[in-house]
Amino acid sequence: MSDDADTVDPEAVRHVADLARVDLEADEVEAFTGQFADILEYFETLDEVPEVEREADLTNVMRPDEERDSLDREAALQNAPETEDGFFKGPNVS
C-alpha cells in the first residue's frame, strides 16, 4: 500500500486500521497483509475500464421543513451502554 500497489506490508495494514479505528491483533495484521495484496492486485484490473460518460437522471426530493414527531429521549437512549442525565456518555475526547 505504497505507490507501488504490489507491496502491501504490515505497517500499511496497521495504518489503514488506525484510520478506520479498528484495533487489530498481530495475527490479524499478518493474515490481512497477504489477503489485501491478492485483493488489491485483482482491483488493479479496473485500470482497463474506459472513462465512461455518466448521465445520471436524478431529481432532488424535498419535504416541507415542518416540525414533526421523533423518538423520545428514553427510546433514543435505550441501547446505550452508558448514559448520564439523559445524555449518551462517551469516553474522553482527548
Next chain:
Amino acid sequence: MADTIFITDERIDGDTDTDADGPLAGRTVAIKDNISTEGVRTTCGSAMLEDYVPPYDATVVSRLKDAGATIVGKTNMDEFGMGTTTETSAFGPTDNPAAPGHVPGGSSGGSAAAVAAGEAELALGSDTGGSIRCPAAFCGVVGIKPTYGLVSRYGLVAYGNSLEQIGPFGETVEDAAALLDVIAGPDERDATTREAELEGERYADAATGDVDGLTIGVPTELVEGADDGVVDTFWDAIAELEAQGAEYHEVSLPSVEHAVEAYYVIAMSEASSNLARFDGVRYGPATDADGNWNETFSAVRREGFGDEVKRRILLGTYALSAGYHDKYYKKAQDARAWVKQDFDEALSEADVLASPTMPVTPFEQGESLDDPLQMYLADANTVPVNLADLPAISVPAGESDVDGLPVGLQLVGPSFGEERLIRAASALE
C-alpha cells in the same frame, strides 16, 4: 434445524384485529436480522449488535403488520450482509435444508432456509450484490431483487446503500410476488423510493407462466465461467422456456468482466462509511477499555466486528484514502456506468436476460472461508445487476447432474420490469 435458521425465534403478530382480510392474513413471514423490528432485537449477525433492540419498525415491517402477516422470527445472516455463505455470522452457520452439510448461500441464508425448511411460508432478505438471489438458488426457492427504489430501505441497517434493496422469498413465484405487492411503493422516509409503474393490478397477477413470444438474451460472459453441471441445468431450463414459445439469442456484455472488482470497491467504500456509526456509545457492547475516544472506539470495534467486516471496512477505507480515490473508487464508478449501458443495450433487443444465478452449486460447510477473493468471485453473475440498479429473480432450475445440488436460473429485466420477470419465471414451475 430451526435453531440455526433464526437468531431470534420470537413471534410478532400482525394487525389481525383491524385487518383480518389483509393480503397476508394467516401467512407466516421470516425476516432477515438486519431489518429493524420494534421491540425485537436486530443483530445483523454481529456481536456488535447482540443486544440491540430497535425503538422503531422498518417500513417493510409496518407494511407486513398492516397486511395481517405473522412474523415468526429474525433470520441468520452473514455479518452485516457481508458474505456468500451465512458462515460469517457471529451466531454460527445455518445448514441448507435442500442440501444438508452445505451452506445455504448468503448473505440472507437464514431467510431462504426458513422457506425451504417450511419454518415460514415467506421471508424477507436484502440484496446488495446477490444476497437474496444466491441463497434462493442454493436452497431451491424463489427470490426477487427489486429495482433500486421500488422498496423502502427505511429501517434496513445500511451496508452498501447505493446498491441494496429489500426483497421477498417464497416457495413459488406467485408467493414471492404477493409479498412484493405488500412491501413495494414509495415511502416518504426513503427519498430514493419511486412509484411502481405496474401494468396490472398486482405483481402476483403476473405469475401466469405465459412466455409465448418472449425474447431472452443470454449473456455469454455469465455462462462461460460456470461449472459444467450448472451450465447443463441452465440450458435445460432455457429449452423448457423455448418449448413454451420463448426464443433466445446470445448477447455480449463486455463490461461485466470488471463488475466484481467494481462492486467490491464500491460496496467496501460505502461500508467503511456506513459502519463508522458503530462506536460503542449509542449502541454496542459495553467495554472496560481505557483511554481516549479513539482508543476506546478502536477497542470496541476490534471486539464487535468479525474478520470479514474488518476486512471490508479496511479495504474501503483504503480505496477512499488520499491518493487512491481516483485509482479505485472513481474507476469503479466508471465501470458501474459501463455496466448500466451494456444492460440497457442488451435489454433494448431482449425482453429479459437469463443466466445461471450462481456459477457454482452450494459449497460444503467450512469449505471456502479462508480465501476471501475466491469467495468474491462467486458473485460474478449477481453483482452486475446491483451495479445497474435493475430487477432480477432467481427461480429453481433443477439439480446439477454432476452433484445433484440445486441450481438457480436468474432473469434480469429493465427498471421496474418486475412483472415481466414474474411472468417468465413462473413458466418454469
